[in-house]
Amino acid sequence: MDLGSALQYLISGLTVGSTYGLTALGFTIIFNATRVINFAQGEFVMLGGMLAVFFAGFFNFGLFPAIVLAVACTTLVGVCMERVAIRPVQGANVINIIIITIGVSIFIRGVVMIFLGKDTFALPPFFGTEALYFLGATIIPQSIWILLITMLVLLGLRTFFNNTIFGKAMLACSFEQKAAHLVGISVDRMVMLSFAISAMVGSIGGVILAPVTLTSYDVGIMLGLKGFASCILGGLGNPFGAAAGGLIIGVLESFGAGYVSSAFKDAFAFIILLVILFFKPSGIFGRADIERV
Amino acid sequence: MSKNTALLKCSDIYVRFGGVMALSGVTFFAEKGAITALIGPNGAGKTTLLNVITGMIPQSEGSIEFKSRDLSNVAAHIRSQEGMVRTFQNLEVFSHMSVLENVMTGAHNRYNYSVLDSIFKTPRYFARETECRDAALEKLNFVGLEKEWSLPALDLPYGKQRLLELARSICGEPELILLDEPAAGLNSRETKNLGEVISAIRQDLGITVVLVEHDMELVMSISDEITVLNFGQVIAKGTPRDIQNNQEVVEAYLGSED
Amino acid sequence: MEGRKGVISLAVFILAAAGFPWILTNEYYISILILSGITAIGVVGLNLLLGFAGQISLGHAAFFGISAYTSAILTTNYGFPVLAGVIIGIILSALVAFLIGIPALKLKALSLAMATLGFGLIVYIFLNETITLTGGPSGFVGIPRFNVLGYEFYSDLAYYYLVAGALTLVIIISLNLINSRTGRALKAIHSSENAARVMGINVFRFKLFVFVLSAVFAAMAGGLYAHYLSFVAPSSFGFHASLQLIVMAILGGMSSVWGGVIGALFLTSMPEFLRMYEELETILYGLILILCMMFMPQGLVGGLSRLSGYIADKLFKRRLK
Numbered sequence: 001m002d003l004g005s006a007l008q009y010l011i012s013g014l015t016v017g018s019t020y021g022l023t024a025l026g027f028t029i030i031f032n033a034t035r036v037i038n039f040a041q042g043e044f045v046m047l048g049g050m051l052a053v054f055f056a057g058f059f060n061f062g063l064f065p066a067i068v069l070a071v072a073c074t075t076l077v078g079v080c081m082e083r084v085a086i087r088p089v090q091g092a093n094v095i096n097i098i099i100i101t102i103g104v105s106i107f108i109r110g111v112v113m114i115f116l117g118k119d120t121f122a123l124p125p126f127f128g129t130e131a132l133y134f135l136g137a138t139i140i141p142q143s144i145w146i147l148l149i150t151m152l153v154l155l156g157l158r159t160f161f162n163n164t165i166f167g168k169a170m171l172a173c174s175f176e177q178k179a180a181h182l183v184g185i186s187v188d189r190m191v192m193l194s195f196a197i198s199a200m201v202g203s204i205g206g207v208i209l210a211p212v213t214l215t216s217y218d219v220g221i222m223l224g225l226k227g228f229a230s231c232i233l234g235g236l237g238n239p240f241g242a243a244a245g246g247l248i249i250g251v252l253e254s255f256g257a258g259y260v261s262s263a264f265k266d267a268f269a270f271i272i273l274l275v276i277l278f279f280k281p282s283g284i285f286g287r288a289d290i291e292r293v
Numbered sequence: 294m295s296k297n298t299a300l301l302k303c304s305d306i307y308v309r310f311g312g313v314m315a316l317s318g319v320t321f322f323a324e325k326g327a328i329t330a331l332i333g334p335n336g337a338g339k340t341t342l343l344n345v346i347t348g349m350i351p352q353s354e355g356s357i358e359f360k361s362r363d364l365s366n367v368a369a370h371i372r373s374q375e376g377m378v379r380t381f382q383n384l385e386v387f388s389h390m391s392v393l394e395n396v397m398t399g400a401h402n403r404y405n406y407s408v409l410d411s412i413f414k415t416p417r418y419f420a421r422e423t424e425c426r427d428a429a430l431e432k433l434n435f436v437g438l439e440k441e442w443s444l445p446a447l448d449l450p451y452g453k454q455r456l457l458e459l460a461r462s463i464c465g466e467p468e469l470i471l472l473d474e475p476a477a478g479l480n481s482r483e484t485k486n487l488g489e490v491i492s493a494i495r496q497d498l499g500i501t502v503v504l505v506e507h508d509m510e511l512v513m514s515i516s517d518e519i520t521v522l523n524f525g526q527v528i529a530k531g532t533p534r535d536i537q538n539n540q541e542v543v544e545a546y547l548g549s550e551d
Numbered sequence: 552m553e554g555r556k557g558v559i560s561l562a563v564f565i566l567a568a569a570g571f572p573w574i575l576t577n578e579y580y581i582s583i584l585i586l587s588g589i590t591a592i593g594v595v596g597l598n599l600l601l602g603f604a605g606q607i608s609l610g611h612a613a614f615f616g617i618s619a620y621t622s623a624i625l626t627t628n629y630g631f632p633v634l635a636g637v638i639i640g641i642i643l644s645a646l647v648a649f650l651i652g653i654p655a656l657k658l659k660a661l662s663l664a665m666a667t668l669g670f671g672l673i674v675y676i677f678l679n680e681t682i683t684l685t686g687g688p689s690g691f692v693g694i695p696r697f698n699v700l701g702y703e704f705y706s707d708l709a710y711y712y713l714v715a716g717a718l719t720l721v722i723i724i725s726l727n728l729i730n731s732r733t734g735r736a737l738k739a740i741h742s743s744e745n746a747a748r749v750m751g752i753n754v755f756r757f758k759l760f761v762f763v764l765s766a767v768f769a770a771m772a773g774g775l776y777a778h779y780l781s782f783v784a785p786s787s788f789g790f791h792a793s794l795q796l797i798v799m800a801i802l803g804g805m806s807s808v809w810g811g812v813i814g815a816l817f818l819t820s821m822p823e824f825l826r827m828y829e830e831l832e833t834i835l836y837g838l839i840l841i842l843c844m845m846f847m848p849q850g851l852v853g854g855l856s857r858l859s860g861y862i863a864d865k866l867f868k869r870r871l872k
């Protein structure tokens with residue numbers, strides 16, 4: 001095992017893992033606010049990439065306006081989803097709401113399929129195409145952009161949660177809905193905000209990855225699953241654990257593909273996930289909470 | 294009273310939750326055939342002690358002996374099969390069942406038959422089910438819920454759900470039942486009725502009772518023996534009269550003056 | 552009381568199942584009914600796990616797949632009799648369920664969902680990638696029709712009765728189990744594991760039992776599926792298929808054995824009818840799912856019984872006037 005290829009696998013793992021992490025972050029934010037696993041999260045990621053391709057290609061906008069527009073539109077989709085499909089059934093059985101999110105994901109996928117087709121698209125890289133060589137590994141500039149943007153998003157969210165009234169309120173809301181209500185925080189607004197932020201973060205994850213792995217109407221399924229796996233691995237409920245979980249899964253998968261077999265790369269990540277779950281059910285960064293009787 | 298007749302003996306129990314010491318060195322006995330009350334302010338560790346006794350959580354240290362058998366590290370369902378059953382402070386009625394089914398579940402191991410008996414509806418299935426049903430109806434009658442037997446359990450008003458839990462826990466004919474604040478949320482008429490039911494459980498069914506309760510009138514009127522917990526430690530033991538006159542207990546409840 | 556209602560429902564079901572081929576004489580409808588029935592066998596099993604015991608499995612299609620492929624490979628490549636192949640497939644699925652259930656069922660809610668989902672994906676990837684054994688993504692062809700003791704269920708009508716018989720058997724087993732101490736134990740575990748323990752219920756053993764049983768039903772369905780279509784591909788057993796099974800159980804109504812049957816029938820046949828809308832099919836499917844869950848939280852069985860109650864009410868009132 002030489003250093004160059006190991007480094008190569010590490011970097012490509014972190015690249016893909018960033019998107020998993022951002023997807024996982026989205027799952028966590030909605031879960032904390034509602035206790036619901038949003039199965040449409042992967043579609044937000046897909047929408048990010050596909051809409052960016054659409055706006056960049058069909059309107060001849062520059063790449064950046066297209067990306068901003070794609071993220072904004074996806075955020076809007078998140079808000080609409082909450083208003084139309086989630087809020088009316090507030091207080092319903094969690095499992096019913098989960099089925100509704102599955103319905104929404106199928107719906108979104110269907111709409112994209114009709115309007116943008118079943119083809120695979122590529123988004124041009126953000127800046128630069130010249131690869132860098134470093135200790136025997138080849139690094140494409142997009143990888144650096146992906147890592148940078150992911151870091152920025154994480155930092156931004158951290159600041160939001162720690163330093164703004166809204167962010168603090170969202171944490172309060174996730175800890176205790178009733179208490180949040182008592183101190184005058186509107187739970188409705190928080191839930192809507194959680195969908196908006198999740199959609200936004202997810203679509204950013206989709207946009208940054210699209211130049212590397214291509215995108216199509218159905219990429220959301222696998223990305224969603226990997227994102228869900230990441231947040232369970234990181235410890236459900238912990239946003240930054242989720243992001244770390246994404247990076248870990250990305251790297252595991254990349255090493256699995258490199259050293260074991262590329263055909264079984266997905267299996268490899270899931271086998272490790274199962275092993276970890278069986279030994280530490282609360283995830284790597286989750287605290288085992290003792291159930292109160 | 295000689296400690297040798299105790300049905301349940303908990304010795305030197307410690308329970309730690311992270312940094313919190315919920316129980317430190319608690320020794321607690323329940324005499325066979327008696328009603329032993331366990332009282333103390335909120336957060337004293339009463340529920341935790343019940344959890345340890347029934348095997349819901351492990352103790353950090355200490356041992357539990359029931360019918361002279363060491364059950365310290367035995368799974369909860371086995372302790373139940375040995376004859377100790379409890380109720381819960383926050384009602385844990387089985388929500389997907391009728392009142393009758395709830396009580397029948399209490400006799401899960403008493404009227405035993407195999408999965409194959411139920412799939413093929415063998416005569417054994419019908420015989421055991423009938424016995425189980427009759428026993429459950431009898432227990433519902435005992436607590437005064439016979440009219441409500443066919444309702445979904447969650448349709449019962451709160452006070453009756455408490456009685457339902459009681460009926461469910463005696464249906465397996467245990468030797469010991471541990472009640473965690475059975476009168477919480479009941480009005481005074483319901484509480485009085487509850488006291489009568491608990492006395493009858495001991496008197497007519499011969500079941501030993503451990504009673505965790507805040508309602509002092511109830512505790513004082515039906516208990517034989519009282520143990521007082523405060524901050525995870527036993528601060529007093531004695532008859533109701535002893536406890537009423539114990540200065541430390543009064544302070545624990547009212548807060549000391551200095 | 553419950554018993555009588557159960558017997559009546561069962562009688563209605565058997566009559567309907569026996570009568571369907573006379574009403575829907577079209578071959579195409581029969582084949583949809585066959586596929587619905589096969590799916591229903593799996594969903595009824597899943598519903599025991601999900602609706603009654605409250606334990607989720609997001610990888611249940613894997614048990615369909617393990618048995619379908621086992622039987623397909625044994626009968627096609629190694630000349631096993633079909634019945635032997637199917638039985639070995641079922642045993643293998645049960646064994647896998649047992650082994651995966653032991654660690655997985657110690658997990659709660661979403662971790663359990665993740666573990667079963669991961670398991671399902673691993674099986675799916677395995678079916679896709681072991682090409683020499685399974686034929687890979689393009690599928691496995693040439694599987695013989697189901698036959699027992701020389702009788703081949705060659706016509707679709709014969710196969711329909713085979714599937715209807717198997718489904719009836721699975722329903723009867725499920726109903727009998729639900730109305731027994733096992734059923735009460737499962738429902739108790741659903742409401743409160745702690746209270747179940749206190750009643751002396753060995754929670755882990757019952758969870759494992761119902762998990763393996765539901766895998767056995769799924770495996771039965773898998774065998775019937777492979778030997779009906781004569782062709783299997785991994786895509787029928789992936790995450791999507793598992794999700795479909797869950798959706799069918801919930802949409803049908805989780806608190807009743809019949810929910811699984813109705814959910815399977817509805818969601819297997821609906822796409823066939825939506826097919827005429829071509830492009831819009833996926834969108835409509837998603838919409839129907841959303842609307843059903845928004846307006847019929849108890850599932851189709853709950854919705855239907857409310858509707859029939861409403862109609863009976865109206866008729867009754869009108870008669871009073």
Ligand SMILES: Nc1ncnc2c1ncn2[C@@H]1O[C@H](COP(=O)(O)OP(=O)(O)O)[C@@H](O)[C@H]1O
Pocket residue numbers: 290291292293310313314315333334335336337338339340341342
């Ligand atoms: N699962 C738990 N995790 C952490 N602390 C706990 C847990 N259960 C109880 N405690 C703590 O242990 C102490 C005793 O609680 P408890 O036994 O419920 O008291 P009581 O029933 O006497 O009111 C309290 O300080 C409580 O906060």
Ligand SMILES: [Mg+2]
Pocket residue numbers: 339340341382
């Ligand atoms: Mg308590």
